[in-house]
Amino acid sequence: xxxxxxxxxxxxxxxxxxxxxxxTNFVVMNNTANALLAVGASPIMAHAHPEIPQMLAICQALVxxxxxxxxxxxxxxxxxxxxxxxxxxxxxLDPVGAGATPYRNELLTQLLPHRPxxxxxxxxxxxxxxxxxxxxxxxxxxVASTEALGAARALHAQTGATVCVSGAVDLVVRGTQxxxxxxxxxxxxxxxxxxxxxxxxxxxxxxxxxxxxFAAAAAGVALFSVAGELAAAGAAGPGSLQxxxxxxxxxxxxxxxxxxxxxxxS
Numbered sequence: 001x002x003x004x005x006x007x008x009x010x011x012x013x014x015x016x017x018x019x020x021x022x023x024t025n026f027v028v029m030n031n032t033a034n035a036l037l038a039v040g041a042s043p044i045m046a047h048a049h050p051e052i053p054q055m056l057a058i059c060q061a062l063v064x065x066x067x068x069x070x071x072x073x074x075x076x077x078x079x080x081x082x083x084x085x086x087x088x089x090x091x092x093l094d095p096v097g098a099g100a101t102p103y104r105n106e107l108l109t110q111l112l113p114h115r116p117x118x119x120x121x122x123x124x125x126x127x128x129x130x131x132x133x134x135x136x137x138x139x140x141x142x143v144a145s146t147e148a149l150g151a152a153r154a155l156h157a158q159t160g161a162t163v164c165v166s167g168a169v170d171l172v173v174r175g176t177q178x179x180x181x182x183x184x185x186x187x188x189x190x191x192x193x194x195x196x197x198x199x200x201x202x203x204x205x206x207x208x209x210x211x212x213x214f215a216a217a218a219a220g221v222a223l224f225s226v227a228g229e230l231a232a233a234g235a236a237g238p239g240s241l242q243x244x245x246x247x248x249x250x251x252x253x254x255x256x257x258x259x260x261x262x263x264x265x266s
Contacts, residue, residue: 006215009210019042021063027068031197035245036204041201047077047080060209061203062081062091063094063202064077064091064092065199067097069104095128097125098125105128122166123144123165124143126163127143162217164221169181179265181218181221181262183229198220198224226252228241230260
C-alpha cells in the first residue's frame with residue numbers, strides 16, 4: 001500500500017513548487033539548489049540574521065545543514081530553527097559530522113529542542129546525535145545504516161522527528177514504523193554533497209505538510225535513491241553522474257519509479 005502513496009507525493013512537489021529556505025554549507029550550495037529545482041521546488045539560500053523572520057514567513061520549509069560551521073552561521077541556524085518552530089513551519093536537520101567535535105555537538109544540542117520535522121544523516125551521525133558512541137571518518141559513516149535503527153527510534157522519541165538514515169539501504173524511521181529503501185548506487189558516494197542534496201530534497205517533501213509525514217519522507221528518500229540509481233546506470237564516472245542525477249530527478253516517470261523502487265515497510 002505504501003508504494004502507491006509515494007508517486008502522488010512526488011507529483012505534489014512538482015505541482016506545488018514549494019519554497020524552501022536552506023542554511024547549508026559552502027561546499028554544496030549550488031548542488032542543493034539545483035536538486036531542489038530539479039524535483040520541482042524553489043530554493044532560497046539565505047542565512048543573514050536580520051532577514052530570517054521575513055524569509056521563513058514566505059517559505060514553506062527550512063533545511064539546516066551544519067556541514068561548514070562558523071559562529072555567524074551557527075547563530076543563523078539557531079535563529080531559523082526557533083522561528084520555524086514558532087511559525088509551525090516544517091524543518092529538516094542534517095547533522096553533518098555529528099560526534100566529530102564538541103563544537104558541532106553543542107550546536108546540535110541547541111537545535112534539537114526546536115523539534116525538527118525530519119532528521120537525515122548517515123549511521124554514525126545518527127548514533128552520535130542520539131548520544132550513542134560512534135566513530136566518524138570526517139563526514140563519512142563507519143557503520144551500516146541498519147546499525148543505527150535503535151538510535152533513530154530514540155531520536156524520534158526525543159524529538160518527534162521522522163529520522164532518515166542513509167546507507168547502502170536507506171532507512172526511514174518513525175517509532176515502530178520503518179521503511180527500507182534499497183535503491184541507489186555506490187558511485188553516489190564519490191560525488192561531494194549528494195547526501196546534502198538528498199536532505200534538501202526532503203525539505204521539499206516536508207513542505208507539503210502531508211497528513212502522513214512518514215510517507216512524505218519516504219517519498220523523498222525513494223525519489224533521490226531511484227534517480228541516483230538511474231543516473232549511475234549510464235554514467236561514465238562521478239562527473240557525469242552529477243549531471244545525469246539532475247536530469248533523472250527532473251524527468252523521472254511513474255513507470256521508471258515504480259519499476260525500480262525496492263521498498264520494504266515493517
